[in-house]
Amino acid sequence: MITFYTITNWLLIFSYWLLIAGVTLRVLIKRRSVPFAMAWLLIIYILPLLGIIAYLSLGELYLGKLRTKRARTIWLSTSIWLRNLKSHQDFYDKQNSDIAQPLFQLCEKRQGIAGVKGNQFELLTTSNSTLKNVVQDIQLALNNIEMVFYIWQPGGLADDVAKALMAASRRGVHCRLLLDSAGSVEFFRTDWPNLMRNAGIDVVEALPVSLLRIFLRRMDIRQHRKVVLIDNHIAYTGSMNLVDPLFFKQESGVGQWVDLMARIEGPIATVMGIIYSGDWEIETGKHIPPPSVLNHTTLPLKKTNDHTILVIASGPGFPKEIIHQSLLTVIYSSKKTLIITTPYLVPSDNLLHAICTASYRGVDVKIVVPRHNDSILVRWASRAFFSELLESGVKIYQFEGGLLHSKSILVDGQLSLIGTVNLDMRSLLLNFEITLVIDDDKCGRELSRIQNEYISQSRLVDALLWSQRAYWKRIIERLFYFFSPLL
CATH class of the missing domain: 3.30.870.10 (Endonuclease Chain A)
Structure with a gap:
């Protein structure tokens, strides 16, 4: 009996150290930065079991087998689409300032696209102006509306956007809404998702958070984009979530959130739409076909007060770092x-x-x-x-x-x-x-x-x-x- 317990104890100790050694080796072979690796190793050694669980859950960039496969496929097809766009040289600005040239060269080499000209650009500094502009543009939409947000919290002007979106869907506009599961957890606990789906809107919960998935996918990889796209021509993006500051995190004691958003009209909206279609396909497996013909109707060019804009999309499936x-x-x-x-x-x-x-x-x-x-x-x-x-x-x-x-x-x-x-x-x-x-x-x-x-x-x-x-x-x-x- 003593021999049995002794062997069992030695096996447990051996397994324990083998597990730590295995995770240590895994941290080292990933070739992360030294501070990153050292932080994880210290956590694992100070709190071994909790540290190992934390590392396997949060330590590696793993989107999940299915999403990873989709992401790789999407980037290949996106690269082909972007190469085809290059044939329309009148959309590109071949002249960049000395300050911008290195960045534009980097992104053209890594993303396959340079800056696109012919865009009207406006900065919006208040949530009220942003939400009211979004409502107005939704009301004028004719064909399609796509949105992705990290946080959508009901209340105030955010509800006006939801109502305008449902009205657009009922009149035949194809509406897609992609919301992060963690950021928009309060939204998915309300009646709004069902109301929107009943109105014909495609509502998708991105990267669902669940204990059952904790070892299948890294839970803290989040869909953090904030984008509104209307008719492949109007786009919004910036720091603001789909929230009314008067109703958002009032209990945190930090005051109202101050955001900056951009409203753009022009061909860059179509390029942003390609990024959105990738996000949509990664999450749903369904493909949103890009515009089949790139002409002045699909990508209208404005000659006066136009801006050259470059889009950088980052995250799983996009060029690393x-x-x-x-x-x-x-x-x-x-x-x-x-x-x-x-x-x-x-x-x-x-x-x-x-x-x-x-x-x-x-x-x-x-x-x-x-x-x-x-x-x-x-x-x-x-x-x-x-x-x-x-x-x-x-x-x-x-x-x-x-x-x-x-x-x-x-x-x-x-x-x-x-x-x-x-x-x-x-x-x-x-x-x-x-x-x-x-x-x-x-x-x-x-x-x-x-x-x-x-x-x-x-x-x-x-x-x-x-x-x-x-x-x-x-x-x-x-x-x-x-x-x-x-x-």
Whole structure:
């Protein structure tokens, strides 16, 4: 009997260490960044069983067998469509500014598409104006409406959008709605999904969250895009979820969310539609055929006040780390000014180094973040980066007019990046995201005006006072910094 228990104990111990060794080897062979790998290994060694479960659930970029297969197939067909689009040279702007040229070259090589010209562009700075414009455009829709959002929360003006969408569907407009399961959990608990489906809208819950799927797919990969497409001609994207700020997260104590959205008319909407069709097929297995004929009716060109726009789509199935590489490219391209607004500042080591290097080169670098954040983890982790940024001369502004949720970058007043990407590892390496790039000084001046309005409502972080902050705060910052590769 003693021999049996001894053997059993040794087998359990051997199995335990074999499991840890196996997961350790798995972490190392994935060739992740050193901070990322070290963070996971320390978690696994400090909390072995919980750490192993966490790593198998969250540690690897795994979309699931079926979705991964669809994603690979979709990118091949999308690449063919984009190559065919190249034959319509009148849609492309062959001239880019010196600041934009490296980024446009990168994206053309990796995504197969350059900047598309002939677009009308407008920045919307309030949720009211965005939602009312969306309702008006839905009411005028003739053929198709596609939407994808991370969060749709009923209430206020969001309900007006839902009613307009149902009315459009009843009059024969084909409406598709793709909502992230985790972000829109409250929406799927209401009667709205059934009401919409009864009205003829295709409502799909993207990347369903379930304990049964936890080992079949990484649960924290999320559909984070925010896009509205109407008749392959009008498009919206930016930082705003489909919510009315008066009804959204009022209990969090951070004030109303402040967002930035872009409304575009022109051929870039069709390119964004190709991205949407990929997302739809990954989730449903159903293909949305692209426009069969690319002509001036399908892709209307405007000669006056037109903008050249590049779309960067990132996430599973799209070129690996494309948005991370794009951000590094524009930061290293900056010569005079660099202004960044982001709600979550937890950059990779490479991005942090690029930002600091830009400041050391003499670039006037400003970063605007919310003073109060809805995420305690991110709030403390982001502050761990402040010291290094301040030491390099970066100006950090803490916005006090609510939760600044705008995600924008302006380089030398010429190159504007607006979209859904946060400066954190989740947006950079995991989620489905979308970013617009506009190479135009007029748009740059408008974005600069908006960013300066944010700065006027912000408090500049004093480098000397920051260096004298309480020691216990530094400990908490470093503790959460440890988890920054996982945030």
